[in-house]
Amino acid sequence: MTDAEAEIERIEVTLLLEAIFQRYGYDFRDYARASVERRLAQFLQDSETPTYSVALGRLLREPAYFHKLVPYFSVSVTSLFREPFFYEGLRTCVVPLLRTWPHFKVWHAGCATGEEVYSLAILLREEGILDRGLLYATDISQPALETGRAGVYPLEILRKGSENYHKAGGRGSLSDHYHARGDAGVMDSALARRMTFARHNLAMDRSFGEMQLILCRNVLIYFNQDLQNAVLELFLESLDNGGFLCLGDKETLAFSSVADAFVAVDDRARIYKKRVR
Amino acid sequence: MIVPRMPTPRLTDAVVIGGSAGASVPLRTLLTGLTPAFPAAILVVMHMHPDDGGLLAENLGQVLRLPVVEALDKMPVKRGRVHLAPADYHLLAERDGKLALSVDERVWWSRPSIDVTFQSAAAVWGRRLMAILLSGANEDGAAGLAEVQRRGGLALCQDPATATMPTMPAAGIKAAGLRGGESPEALSRRLMHLESEKPDAR
Numbered sequence: 035m036t037d038a039e040a041e042i043e044r045i046e047v048t049l050l051l052e053a054i055f056q057r058y059g060y061d062f063r064d065y066a067r068a069s070v071e072r073r074l075a076q077f078l079q080d081s082e083t084p085t086y087s088v089a090l091g092r093l094l095r096e097p098a099y100f101h102k103l104v105p106y107f108s109v110s111v112t113s114l115f116r117e118p119f120f121y122e123g124l125r126t127c128v129v130p131l132l133r134t135w136p137h138f139k140v141w142h143a144g145c146a147t148g149e150e151v152y153s154l155a156i157l158l159r160e161e162g163i164l165d166r167g168l169l170y171a172t173d174i175s176q177p178a179l180e181t182g183r184a185g186v187y188p189l190e191i192l193r194k195g196s197e198n199y200h201k202a203g204g205r206g207s208l209s210d211h212y213h214a215r216g217d218a219g220v221m222d223s224a225l226a227r228r229m230t231f232a233r234h235n236l237a238m239d240r241s242f243g244e245m246q247l248i249l250c251r252n253v254l255i256y257f258n259q260d261l262q263n264a265v266l267e268l269f270l271e272s273l274d275n276g277g278f279l280c281l282g283d284k285e286t287l288a289f290s291s292v293a294d295a296f297v298a299v300d301d302r303a304r305i306y307k308k309r310v311r
Numbered sequence: 312m313i314v315p316r317m318p319t320p321r322l323t324d325a326v327v328i329g330g331s332a333g334a335s336v337p338l339r340t341l342l343t344g345l346t347p348a349f350p351a352a353i354l355v356v357m358h359m360h361p362d363d364g365g366l367l368a369e370n371l372g373q374v375l376r377l378p379v380v381e382a383l384d385k386m387p388v389k390r391g392r393v394h395l396a397p398a399d400y401h402l403l404a405e406r407d408g409k410l411a412l413s414v415d416e417r418v419w420w421s422r423p424s425i426d427v428t429f430q431s432a433a434a435v436w437g438r439r440l441m442a443i444l445l446s447g448a449n450e451d452g453a454a455g456l457a458e459v460q461r462r463g464g465l466a467l468c469q470d471p472a473t474a475t476m477p478t479m480p481a482a483g484i485k486a487a488g489l490r491g492g493e494s495p496e497a498l499s500r501r502l503m504h505l506e507s508e509k510p511d512a513r
């Protein structure tokens with residue numbers, strides 16, 4: 035492959051993302067390019083499309099073809115109490131402050147199928163402050179949100195979740211918070227009552243109110259630095275003074291435009307606090 | 312913009328190394344001789360348990376003269392530094408000189424996957440990439456190595472006869488159509504040789 039061919043391919047991908055945006059309003063233009071190229075390559079292979087240019091033509095003319103592509107952009111890998119030490123960090127650094135507020139709001143941005151939201155709700159319940167909190171859970175993926183809203187998970191997921199629950203300092207047993215139904219577990223409705231699942235696109239939609247805690251874990255890794263900065267500005271604007279922002283295990287504010295607006299309260303757990311100005 | 316370019320001699324901006332079972336000893340052989348003046352960035356993907364909390368970075372950091380970091384999302388790629396794929400994340404290179412991570416599905420039951428890193432690095436560095444596939448018990452990395460080759464990079468494998476687990480380098484040799492592999496010592500000499508390439512010739 036020559037340099038020119040490589041450059042042509044790069045241009046084709048750019049045009050394809052632009053076409054998707056103009057035709058359907060889905061903005062993937064500032065997603066991390068390397069992952070986008072992987073997914074497009076996979077989609078081309080699965081849909082037996084020979085080249086990006088052919089894909090471009092079909093995307094413009096065949097909505098059904100486009101709708102087959104959409105799920106490739108939403109990878110909803112998640113789990114209950116993922117990275118247990120993060121939940122320990124929440125207990126030590128964040129819960130004591132949440133206690134001082136009569137009411138608090140939490141935003142799970144990019145909540146996928148909801149496991150993270152139930153994990154936090156369980157933790158808050160064990161700390162005795164669930165009743166004071168409202169948990170807003172948003173994602174771009176409608177099917178993922180449906181799963182979260184239903185709150186029904188296969189027992190296999192709950193079994194693995196139970197291990198992490200204990201590592202995360204859980205006080206009782208995970209099964210205190212769901213009841214079995216066949217091969218699945220139904221999460222306790224007292225947890226679900228505090229949650230609202232809604233569609234929200236971080237690349238396009240605005241803030242929806244003041245939050246005391248924002249979790250956006252393993253979502254920003256799919257964005258390029260520009261879009262990351264824009265989303266982080268949105269979080270900054272949505273956070274109450276002294277509010278908390280939590281990122282994924284391998285994400286950091288260090289390379290972003292908002293690094294100075296936050297202090298790290300738990301480096302390892304990636305918990306940041308908005309500076310009071 | 313597409314600018315016609317004069318054919319340039321091969322210079323190496325980045326070296327990607329992948330391995331699995333039996334790869335930690337040859338990995339050290341490859342890297343111990345190198346100094347912080349090494350003119351290329353090094354990306355390393357080793358299969359590991361999802362709960363490995365940065366142990367490999369710690370161990371390598373203690374024995375190498377090169378600085379070693381576990382990759383964070385959007386970390387800049389630096390020459391003369393080893394960037395390790397963290398446990399349970401894929402590591403990708405971006406054209407703006409930064410690293411990106413993903414939690415996409417496993418490839419060959421592995422996250423990090425060698426294919427993912429090799430393929431993205433091939434797209435970024437093309438002819439200016441060297442890729443080395445070491446010992447391992449599955450075929451992750453073979454497709455990536457072929458992609459490096461297709462984009463004009465230099466694809467290399469450990470000689471399966473010298474590998475504790477020959478499956479991975481053998482698959483790499485086959486996929487990239489190489490004549491054979493090389494011993495860890497020979498691969499190490501190749502890397503040492505890069506240090507004598509003049510950085511100002513770039």
Ligand SMILES: C[S@@+](CC[C@H](N)C(=O)[O-])C[C@H]1O[C@@H](n2cnc3c(N)ncnc32)[C@H](O)[C@@H]1O
Nearest residue numbers: 108110112144146173174175235236237251252
């Ligand atoms: C890997 S999951 C992270 C789930 C969870 N936060 C965790 O860490 O376990 C990434 C999620 O980000 C969502 N996502 C991707 N692009 C998005 C966007 N532009 N706006 C909102 N959510 C997005 C995906 O649909 C997916 O559910």
